[in-house]
Amino acid sequence: QVQLVESGGGLVQAGGSLRLSCAASGSTSRLYAMGWFRQAPGKEREFVAGINWSGSETYYGDSLKGRCTISRDNAKNTVYLQMNSLKPEDTAVYSCAVHRSIAVLTTTKGDFWGRGTQVTVSS
Secondary structure, eight states, X not given: OOEEEEEOOEEEETTOOEEEEXXXXXXXXXXXXXXXXXEOTTSOOEEEEEEOTTSSOEEEOTTTTTTEEEEEETTTTEEEEEEOSOOGGGOEEEEEEEESOHHHHTTTOOSEEXXXXXXXXXX
C-alpha cells in the first residue's frame, strides 16, 4: 500500500510558475515509478509527466512538454513537478500516481493515486 499526498497547487497568473510536490509513504514507495496527471472539468485525465524509480528516465506528455520538469528525491519519497509559463488551459486538478512500470504509468494507469491539488491559472 502506498499513500500519496499532493501539495503546491493554487492560483497563479498566466505566465507564472508553480512547483507541485507529491509525498509518498509506504515501505516500497521508492521502488515505484511516479507520475503526474491532470484532469480539467469535462475532460479526461491526461498524463503530464513520469519518472522511473531511480530518476534516470523521464517522460512527458504533450500538454506541458517543454514547460515542466519532473524530478524525485527518494530520500524524501517525494516527486516534484516544476511548471513554468502556465496558461489558463493548464487549469486542472493535478494528481500523482505510482506504478511498478513507467510504461504503464504513461497510459494514465496507476496502482495508487493521490487526491489531487487544484491548479488555477488566471488570464
